[in-house]
Amino acid sequence: MSTTPAPLTVAVRRSWHASRYTLIGILVALLAYVATFLVVAALLFALAVIGLPALPEAAKALHRFAECERRRAAEYLGVPFRPTPDLPLDGGELTERVRQVLTDPVARREALWLPFQAVAGYAVGCLTMVLWPVGLLVDGIVLSVVHLLDRRAADEYGTTPPERRGPVLRWHPALAELSASWTRSLLTAPHSAELAARVAQLTESRAGAVEAHGAELRRIERDLHDGAQARIVALSMRIGLAKQMLDRDPAAARQRLDEAQDGVDAALAELRHVVRGIHPPILTDRGLAGAVRALAADSAVPVKVELDGVEGGRRLPAAIEAAAYFVVAEALTNIGKHSGARAASVRIDRAPGVLLVVIGDDGRGGADERGGSGLVGIRRRIAALDGTTRISSPTGGPTDIEVELPCGS
Structure with a gap:
């Protein structure tokens, strides 16, 4: 054969x-x-x-x-x-x-x-x-x-x-x-088209970052004007009244000074709130892992947290940690207010050169970026750091937010 x-x-x-x-x-x-x-x-x-x-x-x-x-x-x-x-x-x-x-x-x-x-x-x-x-x-x-x-x-x-x-x-x-x-x-x-697309993407992300930065400045100004500044003005008035009443009515002056002391405590609390909005101190003290666990503990909905590669070892850049923290904070706030969910999850993975943040819930879904839910702010904040955001929220749920941030490690 x-x-x-x-x-x-x-x-x-x-x-x-x-x-x-x-x-x-x-x-x-x-x-x-x-x-x-x-x-x-x-x-x-x-x-x-x-x-x-x-x-x-x-x-x-x-x-x-x-x-x-x-x-x-x-x-x-x-x-x-x-x-x-x-x-x-x-x-x-x-x-x-x-x-x-x-x-x-x-x-x-x-x-x-x-x-x-x-x-x-x-x-x-x-x-x-x-x-x-x-x-x-x-x-x-x-x-x-x-x-x-x-x-x-x-x-x-x-x-x-x-x-x-x-x-x-x-x-x-x-x-x-x-x-x-x-x-x-x-x-x-052609390479020129790729460069043009990249330039357009960077231009769009820069415009979003500028707008987000302006909105953040307006928020800080509003918080200072309506909160800490108003309390400090009231505090100054109480101290002035106490000085006028000190000789003729010491008891009333003491009461005004006690009120002023309470005003000082309230003003300090307002200032701490504003500082937390700029860069949460808990990030500096406990790192991203501890800060995310604190957010999960304070959430109105039970949250399952999975962390991989962000505990111990070398810290991430401050801007990346802050962005990931605010994404989780905004997402958990939205879940508690709008989703009707019974459970939520947060997963953070640190891979070579990228930080992956995934937030999900079993709520009703239907989240709309144009509905003032804070999703636009998340997308702009991430785009400013050359990251990507993917949002899936069909009507009936579930809702998943996936964020990738370049972390250079």
Whole structure:
């Protein structure tokens, strides 16, 4: 019984690995064919104005489709995959979202890739299928003959037969690499576009940080004006009255001084409250782990706390600790006031270069960033430190807030 020569087996394996990529490309090409007509239809409906809302949704669906192909091409070529950021198409005016879709270079490249993939991807996949029977027949004959000649030469001269690949099956890896390369070239945004996106992101985060800083200054000013300053003014008046009454009514003067003493204590308490709003002293005294446990203990809802890598050892930067503390404090306050939850959880993990903070509850959900719930403040505070915030709060719950902060360690 004859066996398949080893060189043909190696060639078949390599060709099959490449063919899987191109054969899947046929399905991708068919989807691209359908998606091309859908995108064209969305553009035509958008021209009729009434179809404008469909254009951003079509762009988001196309981006997800293209992102899958970007990942598949990068995996086949063995190069790092860098996700392309989504367009911010979930809020704002409709006309602004449509303008972003029409002017975004990544969206345009994805739209141009569709018809090209529909034609070229299908052609490459069909050529791959045609080459299989031809390759097995031709390469089987050629490699068998060459293998026999190599073995004779090896027996005669004592050399090792070289590994050979068939002249036809070698085209499968070349076709797969060509397909993956054009996908990556067409769908990868140019470096200038990446820089522009990064600049836009930094500009947005800077604007949010400036606004958050202004709001924080106004809050501090309001707390000082309505709290500590008012108490100190009242304290000054009581001391002045006590001085006037000291000679003619010492008992009344003593009462005013006692009231002034109480006013001093109240003013100090107000000032401590303001200082805690700037940088909580408990962070300095007990660190992030102790401060979070204190927040959980004071919460109106039972909170399960999980801490990993933030107890003992080297402390995090003060700005990172403060941001994580305020995220947990704001989230637990929202849970106690609005969620109707029976239980909540806080998990903090410190990994190399990043601090992960996750807060969840089993409440009714439906948290809206535009509803004045403090979620916008969380997002802006984290963005100012080049972090990311993900909020999931479907109606009916649960609500999960996940924050990533770069900590440089």
